[in-house]
Amino acid sequence: MSTNDRDYDIVLLGASGFVGRFTARHLAHSAPDGARIAIAGRSNARLQDVKRELGVDWPILEVDTAADDAVARLAASTSVVATTVGPYLRYGMRVASACARAGTSYADLSGESIFVARSIERNHDAAENSGARIVHSCGFDSIPSDLGLGLAHEAAGSVPIVAATLRVRSLRGGVSGGTIDSLRQQMKEAKTDASTRRFIGNPYAFTPGPSVRLPRRGGSGWGKVRGAWQAPFVMGAYNQQIVQRSNYLTGWGYGQLMQYREVVATGRGFAGFARAGAINTGAAALVAGLAFPPTRALLDRVLPAPGTGPSAEAIERGRFVIDVDVYPVEGQPVRTRVAAPYDPGYGGTGIMLAESALSLAFDDLPDRAGVLTPMVAMGSSLAERLRAHRFTLDVGALS
Known part of the structure; x- marks a missing residue:
C-alpha cells in the first residue's frame, strides 16, 4: 500500500493524548494491510503505552515540535502527518509549514481562526509548489x-x-x-x-x-x-x-x-x-x-x-x-x-481525523494542493469512508 518511497504512509503526532489515542485506535483497526504507520510525540514511554494498549508494532518517533530540524525530519519521512497536538497557535505552525515545504500532506483538528489564517498566509503558496495538501479542521470542527x-x-x-x-x-x-x-x-x-x-x-x-x-x-x-x-x-x-x-x-x-x-x-x-x-x-x-x-x-x-x-x-x-x-x-x-x-x-473526531489521514494517503483525490478544506481536498472520498x-x-x- 506504499504511496511513495518515504519511510511511512502516515505519522500520527500526539498519539498518546486523549483524542490521539482514539485516532490511533481507529487506525489500528481500519488501516489497510501493509499501511506503514508510525506514532510520534515527546514521550517515548507514553507512546510505548499506546503500542501495548493497541497491540501494534508501529515505529515510535520522538519529536519536539519546537525544534525546526526535528519537525523537518518528521515531514520528510512520511506521506501524511496527522496531528492532535494543540493549541495549534502554539504547537502547530512549524509542523504545517514543514509539511508544506516537503510536499507532505497534513491533517489537524484546529478550530483556531488565527492559526488557520496565518497558515494560509505562510503555507498556501509553498504547498501549491510542493504538491502538499494542508487540511485543517478534520474533526467535528469542521x-x-x-x-x-x-x-x-x-x-x-x-x-x-x-x-x-x-x-x-x-x-x-x-x-x-x-x-x-x-x-x-x-x-x-x-x-x-x-x-x-x-x-x-x-x-x-x-x-x-x-x-x-x-x-x-x-x-x-x-x-x-x-x-x-x-x-x-x-x-x-x-x-x-x-x-x-x-x-x-x-x-x-x-x-x-x-x-x-x-x-x-x-x-x-x-x-x-x-x-x-x-x-x-x-x-x-x-x-x-x-x-x-x-x-x-x-x-x-x-x-x-x-x-x-x-x-x-x-x-x-x-x-x-x-x-x-x-x-x-x-x-x-x-x-x-x-x-x-x-x-x-472524542470518538467521532478520532475517526474523522484517522479517515482523513487514510484518504490523504491512499485515495485517488482531486488534483489540488495548498491549504485546503476537507471538502475540497477529499470530498466524496472522505464521505464514503465515514459512511463505512x-x-x-x-x-x-x-x-
Whole structure:
C-alpha cells in the first residue's frame, strides 16, 4: 500500500493524548494491510503505552515540535502527518509549514481562526509548489459543516446558493481540555494583538472576500423560527470560515452571495426558549470569561485541563445529529443529514481525523494542493469512508 518511497504512509503526532489515542485506535483497526504507520510525540514511554494498549508494532518517533530540524525530519519521512497536538497557535505552525515545504500532506483538528489564517498566509503558496495538501479542521470542527454543505451543493446541481443553515438537532458529548485550551490561547492572542481580532467572527477570514457587494446579513440565529426556538452554535463562527474557504477555493462555486449560519435547535414552548437562552448566554459568557485574565484564572480552576476528557461511560453515550439545509437559486432545496453514534469531540473526531489521514494517503483525490478544506481536498472520498464506519451522510430533497 506504499504511496511513495518515504519511510511511512502516515505519522500520527500526539498519539498518546486523549483524542490521539482514539485516532490511533481507529487506525489500528481500519488501516489497510501493509499501511506503514508510525506514532510520534515527546514521550517515548507514553507512546510505548499506546503500542501495548493497541497491540501494534508501529515505529515510535520522538519529536519536539519546537525544534525546526526535528519537525523537518518528521515531514520528510512520511506521506501524511496527522496531528492532535494543540493549541495549534502554539504547537502547530512549524509542523504545517514543514509539511508544506516537503510536499507532505497534513491533517489537524484546529478550530483556531488565527492559526488557520496565518497558515494560509505562510503555507498556501509553498504547498501549491510542493504538491502538499494542508487540511485543517478534520474533526467535528469542521467536517460535518464542510461536507454537509458541499454534498448538498452537488446534489442541488452545483448551482449558486442563496442561503444555507446548519441545525444541530441533537448533540451529546463533552468538551475536551484541548478544545478549551485552544479557545483560551486564541482569546489571549486576540486580547493582546488588535490586528488579529478581525479574524474571529469574520466569515471571510480565510479568503480575500467576495468581489460583489453583499446584502445585509441576518441575525445571529437566536430566536424563534417556524414556532421552534434556536440559538447560535458555539463553533458556527469558525465553521462558516471553513465553508466560505471551500466556496472560494472552488471559484465561489457556492455563490458570492451565499449566506451561511449555524444554530442549535432547542425545541418549542417555554422549555425550548429556556434552552436557547441558556446556550446563548453560556457561550457568550465562556468566550468573554476566557478573554480577561481575572475571570480566565477562575475558569481555569473548573474547566477541563489539556489532555483530559470525560469518562469512558460518558463517551460511550455520545452521539450527534445535524441537518445542513441548502437553498439554491433555482431548483428544490436540499438537505444533508450528518449523524453518528459517537461522542463528537472524542470518538467521532478520532475517526474523522484517522479517515482523513487514510484518504490523504491512499485515495485517488482531486488534483489540488495548498491549504485546503476537507471538502475540497477529499470530498466524496472522505464521505464514503465515514459512511463505512456508521456515519450518516444522507443527501435528499428538502420537503
